[in-house]
Structures are given as C-alpha cells and as structure tokens.
Amino acid sequence: MKRRVYIETYGCQMNEHDTERMLRLLEGISYSETKEPRDADFILINTCSVREKPEHKVYSALGRFKRLKEENGVIIGVAGCVAQQEGERLLDRIPYLDMVIGTQAIPMLPQLLQAIEVSGKRVCETSFGKNGKYLGAILAQKPLDKIKSYVTIMQGCDHFCSFCIVPYVRGREQSRPSREIIEEVTHLAGMGLKEICLLGQNVNGYGKGFEEEISFSELLKRVNAIAGIERIRFTTSHPRDLSEGLIRVYSSLSKVCEHIHLPFQSGSNKILKAMHRGYTRELYLEKIDRLRETCPSIAVTADVIVGFPGEEEEDFSETLDLIEKVRFDDLFSFKYSARKGTRAAEFEDRVEEKVKQNRLSILQEIQREITLQKNQALVGSVEEILVEGPSKQSDRDVTGRTRSNKIVNGEGDIKSLAGKLAPVRIIKAFPHSVRGEILDRNKIESQVTDTIYVAMP
Ligand code: SAM
Ligand code: SF4
Numbered sequence: 001m002k003r004r005v006y007i008e009t010y011g012c013q014m015n016e017h018d019t020e021r022m023l024r025l026l027e028g029i030s031y032s033e034t035k036e037p038r039d040a041d042f043i044l045i046n047t048c049s050v051r052e053k054p055e056h057k058v059y060s061a062l063g064r065f066k067r068l069k070e071e072n073g074v075i076i077g078v079a080g081c082v083a084q085q086e087g088e089r090l091l092d093r094i095p096y097l098d099m100v101i102g103t104q105a106i107p108m109l110p111q112l113l114q115a116i117e118v119s120g121k122r123v124c125e126t127s128f129g130k131n132g133k134y135l136g137a138i139l140a141q142k143p144l145d146k147i148k149s150y151v152t153i154m155q156g157c158d159h160f161c162s163f164c165i166v167p168y169v170r171g172r173e174q175s176r177p178s179r180e181i182i183e184e185v186t187h188l189a190g191m192g193l194k195e196i197c198l199l200g201q202n203v204n205g206y207g208k209g210f211e212e213e214i215s216f217s218e219l220l221k222r223v224n225a226i227a228g229i230e231r232i233r234f235t236t237s238h239p240r241d242l243s244e245g246l247i248r249v250y251s252s253l254s255k256v257c258e259h260i261h262l263p264f265q266s267g268s269n270k271i272l273k274a275m276h277r278g279y280t281r282e283l284y285l286e287k288i289d290r291l292r293e294t295c296p297s298i299a300v301t302a303d304v305i306v307g308f309p310g311e312e313e314e315d316f317s318e319t320l321d322l323i324e325k326v327r328f329d330d331l332f333s334f335k336y337s338a339r340k341g342t343r344a345a346e347f348e349d350r351v352e353e354k355v356k357q358n359r360l361s362i363l364q365e366i367q368r369e370i371t372l373q374k375n376q377a378l379v380g381s382v383e384e385i386l387v388e389g390p391s392k393q394s395d396r397d398v399t400g401r402t403r404s405n406k407i408v409n410g411e412g413d414i415k416s417l418a419g420k421l422a423p424v425r426i427i428k429a430f431p432h433s434v435r436g437e438i439l440d441r442n443k444i445e446s447q448v449t450d451t452i453y454v455a456m457p
C-alpha cells in the first residue's frame with residue numbers, strides 16, 4: 001500500500017542530507033514524499049540543537065501536528081540532534097509522539113516505522129555505534145531530478161569546542177572509506193549530477209585515525225578524476241586542520257571551486273582560547289593569506305559567534321577588526337547560546353542578552369556593506385554558473401551559482417539550461433545575489449578571463 005511521509009528539517013546541511021537519506025530509505029517501504037502534513041501517514045521532524053532557537057522550534061512544530069494526530073492518527077517522529085540528546089525524555093514529555101530516532105540510527109528507520117505500524121508501540125532508538133552502516137549511502141535506483149548533491153565523507157567531531165553540542169549529539173569523528181565515497185560520487189555522476197559537496201563537521205581531518213592511509217587532499221584528487229562531475233565543494237573546514245597540502249588543491253585540482261567556508265568564531269585570542277579552538281587570530285589570518293596567494297579569486301565565508309562568556313568590548317572590537325581585515329564574501333553570525341552539557345555552559349561572566357543583540361547588529365551591518373561591495377565588484381565580469389533551476393522571483397529567470405558560490409539570477413529558458421554550465425555577464429549587484437545576462441558560450445570564449453575559467457594544472 002502506498003503511503004506518504006512529510007519531513008520538516010531544521011539546522012545545517014548535515015540535517016538536510018540526513019533527510020534525503022531518510023526519504024530514500026522510506027521509498028524502499030513504499031513511502032513517497034508529500035509537502036503537505038495533512039496528507040501524510042508519517043510526519044518526521046528532523047531537529048537541530050546547535051543553538052536554542054532551532055531547538056525550540058521542535059516543540060512548536062510538535063504542537064502544530066497534535067491536531068492531526070487527534071484527527072487521523074498520523075504517526076509522528078522526531079529525528080536528529082534533539083532526538084539524540086533528549087531520547088526517552090521526549091516520549092515522556094510529548095504523549096502523542098510515536099518515535100524518537102537518534103543521529104546514528106537512521107539506517108533503522110524503516111524497521112522502526114514498520115514496528116510502530118504493526119504494534120502501535122512507541123519506540124526510541126538513540127544508541128551510538130550499533131550501526132556500522134550509518135555512513136553508507138543509500139544509492140538511488142532511478143535518475144535523481146537533481147543537479148547537485150551532498151556526499152557524506154565523515155561523521156561526528158573530536159574537537160570539543162567549548163560552546164558546541166555536536167560531539168555529544170553526533171558522536172566522535174569517523175571517516176568513511178574512500179572506496180565507498182568514490183562509488184557514490186561515480187553513481188551520482190552516472191545519474192547526471194554535475195556538482196557534489198563533500199560533507200563533514202571537520203572535512204580537513206578526513207582520514208585521521210583511520211586504517212586507510214589517506215588525507216583529505218588525496219580524497220579530493222580521486223573525486224576530481226571522476227568523469228561527469230564538473231564542480232567539487234566541501235564543508236566545513238577547520239582553521240587548525242587546514243594544511244598546506246589542502247590549500248594547494250585550489251590551484252592544482254580544476255574541479256575544486258574557488259570558495260572556502262572557514263569559521264573563525266572570534267577575532268580575540270582570549271576568547272578563541274576559552275572556546276578551545278586551537279588557533280590564534282594571527283594563524284587564522286596567515287591561512288587566509290596563503291589561500292589568497294594560492295588562489296587569488298577565492299571567496300571566503302565563515303561563522304562567527306558574538307557574546308561568548310567573558311567577551312568584553314575589546315574582544316568584540318578584535319572580531320570586527322578581523323572582519324575588516326579579511327573582508328569575507330559572506331558571514332553566518334550567531335549570538336552565543338549556552339548548550340547544556342558543553343563546557344562553556346558552566347562558564348560565568350555571561351554577556352547580557354541586549355549586549356549580545358547590539359554586537360550582532362553592529363557586526364551584521366558591517367558585513368552587509370562588505371558583501372554588497374564584493375558583489376558590486378563583480379559587475380562587468382563574466383562568470384560561469386551552474387544553472388540550478390527557475391528563479392524564485394520570476395518564471396522568466398533562471399538561478400545558479402558561480403564557482404565562488406555567489407547566487408546569480410538572469411533571464412533564460414530553464415528547459416534548455418537546467419544542469420548546464422553557462423557563461424554570464426554580471427550586470428547588477430544586490431546584498432544577497434547578483435543579476436546576470438546569460439551569454440552564448442560560442443560567442444564569448446575569447447572574452448572570458450582566466451579567473452573565471454580556472455586554469456587547468
Ligand atoms: N564544524 C563546524 C565548525 O567547526 O566550524 C561548524 C559546526 S556548527 C553546526 C555551525 C556553527 O554554529 C558554528 O560554526 C558556530 O558558529 C555555531 N554554533 C555552534 N554552537 C553554538 C552555540 N552554542 N551558540 C551559538 N552559535 C553556535
Ligand atoms: Fe562543533 Fe568545534 Fe566540532 Fe565544529 S569543530 S562541530 S564547532 S566541536
């Protein structure tokens with residue numbers, strides 16, 4: 001019997017990717033996806049607990065679905081980091097919840113769901129390490145209606161930054177065998193996908209403590225050799241583990257896109273130490289210099305936290321100073337939020353909420369201006385975009401990203417352009433995107449600068 005699942009996803013790319021894997025697993029037991037919770041036989045909320053705000057969303061989402069449970073008996077589950085952290089407590093707290101499934105229990109989803117369907121009993125599975133297959137991909141059997149995809153290369157994290165819940169809810173760092181990764185990317189290329197993003201909390205640490213002797217740069221080299229894949233991205237990099245070998249891939253591997261996401265979290269050495277980040281602002285700035293020497297067109301984005309315990313005005317000024325020095329293409333900025341179980345949650349000298357909010361606003365205003373200036377600097381240049389789909393603003397427009405990960409919208413026929421690499425002349429800049437004019441590749445080959453089509457090694 002055909003049934004339908006509705007999944008609501010909060011949080012990072014890791015969660016988005018887990019949702020995709022769960023959908024594929026559920027397809028195997030005759031579930032198809034619906035975007036309408038009212039039509040679903042199974043509602044799953046894939047949660048995030050990295051900060052307080054997304055964590056609270058799970059409870060309001062559950063509140064919304066209570067009525068549906070009463071009306072049609074829909075099965076309701078919670079997955080992801082909140083599920084991992086709260087476990088049985090969630091079942092106790094929410095009487096109409098049927099399933100709690102932890103971050104490493106994803107391969108067990110079909111059997112857990114079938115057990116509920118048969119017995120009506122509530123289930124909670126949050127054990128770590130029982131599922132050797134956690135990282136294994138579920139390969140799609142039919143062509144995906146997609147142009148790009150994430151590929152998990154590792155799970156968990158060993159860094160234990162003092163503010164971060166990830167090592168507790170995702171477990172310790174564990175790399176996935178390169179053979180499996182290559183198999184999955186080759187499979188995706190065979191289905192017509194053009195871009196892949198290698199995913200892990202700390203991709204630079206790939207291969208550490210692994211029986212297979214392989215570094216992340218070596219893995220990239222192997223992925224670069226797969227025919228059909230045109231672009232390679234990866235996230236997230238950690239400044240401490242960003243090696244010279246990895247910096248050099250930006251000039252030696254033609255498919256690696258000119259973009260790095262390199263969170264710095266704070267510009268103050270005192271705060272970096274309290275965060276247990278393992279680097280100084282000087283080291284961070286040195287790595288940025290090396291990246292720009294190796295690849296002058298590289299776009300740099302990062303994460304930053306304001307209001308970490310003990311952050312004084314001068315520490316915050318150092319964060320602003322680092323932002324002005326680096327001139328990031330974009331920044332993801334967060335107010336510190338204490339996470340139960342992490343070391344920083346025990347720290348005293350908390351920063352007042354209104355001070356945090358004020359610092360966040362100042363920082364975001366500065367970054368907004370830098371991002372706009374960076375986008376304005378592109379006007380007049382020709383960039384290559386991978387066309388991803390119709391634009392949200394107008395059905396006459398298509399949308400895509402440059403190799404440096406800038407969003408470009410421009411007039412074009414989506415039927416003929418979807419999944420294609422197209423040269424685009426940038427004509428206008430906005431705070432979050434740019435507008436471009438799609439060019440005829442044959443007519444412009446001679447005009448294209450080598451910063452756009454990266455020189456082959
Ligand atoms: N592994 C990545 C790294 O080391 O940068 C990022 C992991 S985390 C899911 C994404 C971002 O959330 C972090 O870079 C950090 O800026 C932010 N974050 C994590 N814990 C936080 C907390 N307790 N309060 C505020 N922001 C937090
Ligand atoms: Fe969290 Fe730090 Fe690990 Fe990133 S490196 S996931 S911030 S503990």
